[in-house]
Amino acid sequence: MREYVFGTGLIGAATSGMTLLRSLRAQEPFTWRTVLAWVSWGITVALVVGAVIDTRDAKRGRIVSGDSPVSGREQKLLKKRLRR
Template sequence: MRQYIFGTGLLSAITGGVTLLRGLKNDEPFTWRTALAWLSWGITLALAIGAVVDTRRARRGRTIAGDSPVSKKQGKLLKKRLAR
């Protein structure tokens, strides 16, 4: 589970969220740029979580969608699992 939590995509999404939270502490008004930044962060977080889920499914031998970035590595991940 550690390898999923400390993945670079997830860490960068969390870091971006912390940065956005720090920006809320200032007394600046909530503008459309702030809304777009939060929307972008939400999409980034969803993609990072999706990649973690796809990697886990591939390692367990389950099929994953063809549009996933992990789909090309699915055979390699399955071979690692079978080697254990």
């Protein structure tokens, strides 16, 4: 569980989300740039969650899709998990 919680993608998404929340409290006008920042943050969070799910599935021996960052390393991750 540690490797998921302390992953750089999740930490980056959390800090950028906090920055966006602070900008809402600062009474700044809500412009198209703010909308793009929120959309970008949502995409980042979705990619991080997808990578975590794919890594967990690969470690359990399941096949992941070809566009996953862990595609092709399923056997290596499964062997590493089984050694523990």
